[in-house]
Amino acid sequence: MKIALRVLLGYFLIVALAALLLGNVFVQQVKPGVRQAMEDTLADTANVLAELATDDLLAGRIADGPFARRVQAMARRDLDARIWGQAKRHASYRVTVTDARGIVVFDSAGRDVGRDNSRWNDVYRTLRGQYGARSTRDDPDDEASTVMYVAAPIFAADGTIAGVLTVSKPNRSIQPFIERSQRTILHWGWVLLGSALLVGGLAAWWLSRQLAALRRYADAVARGERAQLPDAAGEFADLGRALESMRRQLEGKQYVEQYVHALTHELKSPLAAIRGAAELLEGPLPDPDRARFVASIGAQSRRMAGLVDRMLALAALEHREALDAPAPVDLAALARTVLEDAAARAQARGVTLHLHVAPSLPPLAGDALLLRQLLANLIDNAIDFSPAGGVVEVRLQVQPDGLRIEVGDRGPGIPDFALARVFERFYALPRPDGGARSSGLGLNFAAEIAKLHGGRVALGNREGGGAVASVELPAG
Incomplete structure (x- = not known):
């Protein structure tokens, strides 16, 4: 069960129990509260009427005197009142x-005259001064x-007490007010419960x-992807910053270990050559x-310097989580510039360069310098593997969700065993002309640039031969 559902159920349980308890208290207190108010009113009325009835009772005319006539007239009066909708x-x-x-000498209802009421609590206690x-x-x-x-x-x-005046009122006469109060309490209780559940x-x-965003971020980091720290608030923002700090420290430590190991491994060969030549x-x-x-020492030194420079550039690229200031890039113009720079090298190897640009090519949001390096690496790689008289074709195409760049050659292609490893750092295949292998960082560098732009690079064999x-x- 997800934590949000657990929180909601727990919150609902607490609110429901609180609403039930409060509802029961309010509803159960309505009836006694209204009856207590009625008793208070009856006590006032009884004492007022007792004062008004004193003269007639003491004079012996309580059954047919002015008091009796007024009380009976009250029963015939049309009140025509509307109280709280009733x-x-x-x-x-x-x-x-x-x-x-305790013998009844007057009854406004005319029913109980002559009855002994001295046993009833109202008369019994009053005759005793209570x-x-x-x-x-x-x-x-x-009931x-x-x-x-x-x-x-x-x-x-x-x-002394000469008699007792009792005022009575049926409890059912106030029942509509009790029910109305209970309905009102229940109505607003449900409204408050619904509001509380909505807030919950x-x-x-x-x-x-918030948790899902942090989880997606952690999952992306675990997969080794570039992940942007999600926007969060309060304690979740603090947690996100803590995760980001931990990720950077762990990645930095792991990266340094891998970097040193890889660089040490790759420098062994030129160092051994330099040491042998020096001896x-x-x-x-x-x-x-x-x-x-001497020439070998110079060549190996340049190889080491180039390797260190490429490693430093790759390290800087891998530690960038996003482009600093992406701007619209004219990919067609950029490709023409890269091909012009590579023309002399291609001509020296007898390779022809062709550019095919799709019409209405949209601009690309990115870093022009990095995209230029990406194209240059792919084109240099294609020239290295092209035979004399071969053609390197660069195609810029439009796709529904962005742009596609293809750089193809007519060289020997990629062996099956190497297809899964071509983007590994320092992995390089021998050149067809028997020349020295490259640093094995070019394709890895290109892949990192594409990833930084939200894209990806793939390398495969081409129909008719070549790679x-x-x-x-994505277009921008």
């Missing part, structure tokens, strides 16, 4: 009054039929993108032999 037409209060014994309230089902089998009762004492002139998904995507020159020699050994080097480069 229509309310009639008051849902019920008012009962008991005497000092706060009295209860919640009781009207229908024992219906939704509960009614809340809140009582207040009616005091006589001497301060974006964070996981960003994390996955012979220490003794008496005929002038022709002396001149020959052909092909370079594919």
Whole structure:
């Protein structure tokens, strides 16, 4: 499982658990909260009505006095109210009054007059000077039929409790408000959960993108490719810089080891020749032999100097990760210049140079000096392997995804055993004319230049005889 998916699932689990806990707390607290608010209102109402009912109860006219008439009129009043989207037409209060014994002497609903309510908590506790309230089902089998009762004492002139006034209200009358609050909480809870998941998904995507870029970079480095450090942010940028620093140190150490080993190996032969010639020159020699050994020392010295120069140039090229300032290059004009420089050498070997340029050749984004060296190496190689009277053909072609350069000769071609090794450093085939082998760095140098331009070089045998080097480069 990818790390981004693990992060997203973990984040989702945490958010879901938090949302579930908070949702349950809020939803479960809505009903008791609303009922507590209703009880508070009933307590205020009961005490106000108890004061208003005092005179009629003490005068013995509580059942048909002004208080009773006003309360009954309240029940007939059309409220025509709309509260939080809920229509309310009639008051849902019920008012009962008991005497000092707890016997009902007034009931706004006209049902329980004469009933002994002294056993109910609201009346029982109030008659004893305590706060009295209860919640009781009207229908024992219906949980939704509960009614809340809140009582207040009616005091006589001497301060004793002359009766109890109870205000009751069905709990179902506030159920729409409870359900509406719960729906609102759940709605916004889902919105917040969705927003949190969206943020988590974006964070996981960003994390996955950063890690994937660093992984691709590490994979490219492991394959030995030129890799550009990806853009990153925060700790990922620090990690990328650490990886880049580690890569450079490891590559530098490994490259130096390979460089020293290769250079040492290649310098052994000319050094041995120079040492042998020098030892012979220490003794008496005929002038022709002396001149020959001196010339050999000079040739081997030049070979060593050339080898060191090519190695330094190759080392500088291999350590470049990208072109410094690529600019449009006219490849056709560049090829003509390279062919003009090689014309004298080709003529001396009896080789003809031909250039074929495709029409509408687009410009190439790159380094003109490096591209010139690439072409020069391939053309020099083709001249070396061409027979006298042979033709070296340079073709510049347009491809759907860029440009293609072909340099072909009509020499002996490449043996099968050498096809896989021609781009190895210091690997060189003997020249057909028996001349000295090259340094074996030319094709490797050309391959590095092509790679630096985002392209590649291939070398193979040509139909009809000879070899052909092909370079594919992206147009710019």
